[in-house]
Structures are given as C-alpha cells and as structure tokens.
Amino acid sequence: MAALKVTQVKSTIGNKRPARESVRSLGLKRINDSVVVEDNAVNRGYIRTATHLLSVVPADAADTADSGK
Secondary structure (H helix, E strand, C coil), X not given: CCEEEEEECCCCCCCCXXXXXXXXXXXXXXXXXXXXXXXXXXXXHHHHXXXXXXXXXXXXXXXXHHCCC
C-alpha cells in the first residue's frame, strides 16, 4: 500500500480545534516532526483539514531524497 510522509511545518497555536486535533491524530507533536502514514481516506481527511500546517510528499520520494544526505 502507498504511504505518505507528513511533516508539520507551522505551529498549531491560534488555529481552530479541528486542525489542531487532525495534526495530533496524525502523530505529529511539534514543528519539523515527521511521520509516515498509510495513504487512505482517513489520513487524507486529516491532511485536508490542516493543509496550511503540513507538508506532504509520497514516502518513496521522501526516502530517495533523504538518502543523498
């Protein structure tokens, strides 16, 4: 199954409750924190709710980008 690498790029302070809860539900706790989540409807909904706080890339693309470091 496909996977997505989700990174929190902005703070949840000052945002509405659904956006804050979506970020926490994805497993993100602080800025620059990243998680790899399954690409399914539930996680897509969480991401859609908080798009202004997150950066999302396919996990396979993220793996190849990190291997160059």
